[in-house]
Amino acid sequence: QKEVxxxxxxxxxxxGAIVSLNCTYSNSAFQYFMWYRQYSRKGPELLMYTYSSxxxxxxxxxxxxxxxxxxxxxFIRDSQPSDSATYLCASLKGSARQxxxxxxxxxxxxx
Amino acid sequence: KAGVTQTPRxxxxxxxxxxxxxxxxxxxxxxxxxxxxxPGQGLQFLFEYFSETQxxxxxxxxxxxxxxxSNSRSEMNVSTLELGDSALYLCASSTGQxxxxxxxxxxxxxxxxxx
Numbered sequence: 689q690k691e692v693x694x695x696x697x698x699x700x701x702x703x704g705a706i707v708s709l710n711c712t713y714s715n716s717a718f719q720y721f722m723w724y725r726q727y728s729r730k731g732p733e734l735l736m737y738t739y740s741s742x743x744x745x746x747x748x749x750x751x752x753x754x755x756x757x758x759x760x761x762x763f764i765r766d767s768q769p770s771d772s773a774t775y776l777c778a779s780l781k782g783s784a785r786q787x788x789x790x791x792x793x794x795x796x797x798x799x
Numbered sequence: 800k801a802g803v804t805q806t807p808r809x810x811x812x813x814x815x816x817x818x819x820x821x822x823x824x825x826x827x828x829x830x831x832x833x834x835x836x837x838p839g840q841g842l843q844f845l846f847e848y849f850s851e852t853q854x855x856x857x858x859x860x861x862x863x864x865x866x867x868x869s870n871s872r873s874e875m876n877v878s879t880l881e882l883g884d885s886a887l888y889l890c891a892s893s894t895g896q897x898x899x900x901x902x903x904x905x906x907x908x909x910x911x912x913x914x
Contacts, residue, residue, distance in 0.1 A: 724905075731803070731889050731905035732842070776842065785832060785893065786855050787903060789842040 691715045692779050694790025703799050707764040711777035711790045714758065718779035718788070721753050723762045726774045726792070735775075736762065767797045801826065803892050803906035811912045817878040820909045822890035824871050830854075830895025831873035832903060833865060836887040845888075848873050849895040877911075885913045 694711045701707055709723075720739055724732035736751035738744045744751045752761040760777050777790040804823045812818050824831050832855075833845040844857040848867035867873045871892075877884055887910050891903035 729907075731891075731907045734902055734904065737902060778842075785830065785847050785895070785901075785903070786844045786857065787832075787834075787842075787891075788844070791841040 689714060690791075691718075691788050692777060692790045694777055695793055696791055697793040698796065699793055700796045700798060701767055703767060703769060703797055705767050705797070707762075707767050707771070707795060707797075709762040709764075709775050709777070709793050709795070711760040712758055713760065713779050713788075715779070715781070715788075716758075717781045720780040721751070721760050722778045722780070722787070723749075723751055723760075724776040724778060724789075726776060728773075732776055769797050769799045772796045803890060803904055805888075805890055805906040805909050807909060808907065809910050809912075811914065812880050813914050814880055814882060816880050817876065818880060818911060820875045820877075820888055820890075820911075822873045822875070822892075822906060824873070824890075824892030825904060828892040828894055828904075829871050830893045830901075831867060831871065832891045832893070833873070833875050834889045834891065835859070836889060836908070837885075842889070845875070854895075880913045882913050885911060887911075 692713045723735045726732040741755040748765045750763040774792045776792045778787045830849045832847040836842045847855040851867045865875045887908040889908045891905045893901045893903045
């Protein structure tokens with residue numbers, strides 16, 4: 689079993705929809721949680737970074753972590769065609785610098 | 800500020816050969832991490848270098864090695880290439896300092912094809 693599991697998708701939504709992307713993790717040592725966006729033929733780009741449980745909002749994006757259920761979510765409001773990409777969740781243990789990634793969810797936002 | 804650069808962007812090699820990939824981190828960053836991305840396994844951590852020393856290592860065979868220079872630039876070497884080594888190799892840079900982990904910024908990757 690992978691330490692970080694992610695809904696594989698692919699996911700296709702109409703423009704303006706609210707998108708929910710989800711991951712679960714199994715290692716209780718994970719303390720930092722990230723969401724990366726990766727466009728085709730590009731490296732991952734950091735979107736959101738949270739520590740421990742709670743919500744963090746940045747514009748149209750909200751990251752949510754529930755450590756009690758080991759659940760990580762990313763919500764995208766008013767989705768745009770430019771949001772079409774693969775979204776990767778990642779987790780990091782306390783002082784380690786080794787990111788553990790989910791398998792990624794491919795999102796397509798249709799105009 | 801310039802981002803992470805990786806060279807070359809594309810490589811084609813044959814089985815049994817060796818390959819060296821290069822990564823230049825963001826100016827001021829001293830930590831460079833390498834990852835392998837494949838459709839089947841996703842993104843997997845290879846190793847991390849900080850101040851010319853390997854600080855963390857993932858679960859890859861010894862054919863995968865790396866080094867870091869005094870200017871923080873890093874190289875990754877894969878010897879005796881296998882078909883399964885075909886992947887996108889990504890490097891990520893961070894300051895590498897502090898007690899807790901800091902943000903990693905990724906380069907565009909080097910796409911290696913092994914024939």
